[in-house]
Amino acid sequence: MFDLVYNTIFFASYGNIFGLSHITLGPLDVLIAYIVAILVSVIVALVLRLPLLPSKPYRYSFDVSALYPTPIIAIGIFSIFLILNYTFIYNGIVLAAIIGILSALFVKYLFDFVFPKPLDEDGGEDIQ
Structure with a gap:
């Protein structure tokens, strides 16, 4: 598993802005940028008063929270920018x-609005 994680970070860092061979991001730069994306998304979500965890029961909860799906969306979008070889300034931070x-x-x-909650099976209304 660790080999897969290393290869993913290595291949994401292999490309660079505009494909120039003398400007490269190392695996540590990519890892730090991912950590920054996760931390900033969670902190801003908490500032916006999103709950840290969804309501109980966690398994069937469709509530948004600071821990899910906020950092997942952040690292997904950031990964798309890395694959497109766009890092902006300061090595993507x-x-x-x-x-x-x-x-x-x-x-x-x-x-x-983008991902509405599923309908209730009994009443045909949104689950609250």
Whole structure:
């Protein structure tokens, strides 16, 4: 498993901005940028007063929280930018912070419109 994680980080860091061979990101740079994206998204989500965890029972909860899906969306969008070889400035750390902020705003204000909650099986209404 650790070999898969290393290969993923290595191949994400192999490309660079505009494909220039003299500007490269190392695996540590990519890992730090991912951590920045996760931390910024969770902190901004908590500032926006999203709960840390969804309501109980956790397994059947469709509530958004600071721990899920906020950092998942942040690292997914940041991965897309890395695959497209766009890192902006400071080895992608500024881009990771911007994506973390935007993902927290997306989860707070637009997530329920893009991904609505499933209908209740009995009444045909949204689950609350």
